[in-house]
């Protein structure tokens with residue numbers, strides 16, 4: 427018989443029922459399997475820490491989003507936001523599902539082409555496209571979303587000497603009741619700048635205005651903000667119809683749908699407060715079909731949803747490195763997952779669960795990552811059971827942004843595996859080695875000997 431581990435007695439207020447101001451009931455089951463595959467097995471095989479992505483969850487979430495919009499509007503197209511997660515395997519799942527690509531840099535643009543996406547189905551957003559990027563996009567008939575006048579004039583210049591007519595949309599920023607307002611991208615609606623840009627484009631017959639775009643922000647918790655955005659873009663489209671008899675091909679609403687994660691400081695769980703795809707779709711399409719646009723030329727509705735489509739499919743598995751007490755007696759736990767691998771822990775209270783059975787005793791705990799950096803905290807304060815060194819944990823809903831915003835700081839980045847729909851495991855990114863890191867370095871001759 428194994429000796430039971432000593433647990434320091436603590437007094438805990440008992441709360442029953444729904445979540446309340448004392449928090450939420452701690453889940454009592456161990457998180458031992460991801461789709462019938464043992465967490466322990468995954469960690470033993472691929473090392474700790476480890477990212478795991480569920481193909482089934484990606485496809486199911488995507489179908490749900492697609493159904494919500496397609497049942498409410500006849501012309502819907504999704505474009506996968508590369509920066510949210512640009513692993514080739516992940517992008518290809520979205521492309522198989524029919525998504526176009528939405529990119530914000532020359533590097534992402536190249537990645538989309540390399541993944542086999544037709545140039546005509548790449549949307550090129552972002553404030554930093556180089557002349558070479560624009561030339562490439564024009565040559566491939568990609569959809570260029572203009573961010574500012576300087577970019578617009580560069581496109582005018584390129585259009586003069588180009589065989590292809592550049593296909594452009596403008597990005598519009600606007601007040602939708604979401605603050606702080608994202609007014610650094612695109613042309614403003616309220617002060618007339620967007621209409622000004624549209625008029626300049628329409629006076630140039632060497633380029634074609636194909637769409638209107640906005641991306642009002644991220645983790646938008648009120649679906650009505652999208653109705654406001656649609657109304658304002660539709661107003662511009664109506665202006666185009668009236669003044670130029672010009673019908674745009676699409677209205678692109680960007681991304682920003684909230685995932686089910688819980689924001690730090692939120693009173694209730696994200697699962698209870700975030701709108702569903704149906705709610706977003708209802709608000710958006712209500713506004714669109716009632717906007718008075720010409721029905722013969724109904725614009726396609728493009729969505730560039732990122733986090734809401736991928737967050738739920740990602741898990742981060744790790745190991746407890748140590749337990750300790752802080753100077754004031756608080757309990758602290760150090761795990762091998764830090765801010766370097768879980769950048770989103772800066773704004774989310776990520777759900778973290780033990781991967782093996784544990785006792786019901788919980789204590790207020792601070793969970794630290796492995797970095798030599800004071801801000802490397804994954805959870806400032808969470809009611810957590812007592813785990814021992816070597817025990818494993820699972821962090822859920824981490825599929826968005828963590829595999830692109832990760833930092834190669836102090837530690838190297840771990841492997842990523844995909845569990846396919848038949849529950850087969852595929853390594854989709856090798857863990858980094860010292861060789862990965864130094865392969866781009868060069869040591870000057872005089873420093874070769876030490």
Ligand SMILES: *Cc1c(COP(=O)(O)O)cnc(C)c1O
Nearest residue numbers: 507641644681682730731732733
């Ligand atoms: C980041 C981004 C997206 C995706 O945003 P989410 O909030 O993850 O849905 C879509 N469009 C543009 C232009 C973006 O910059």
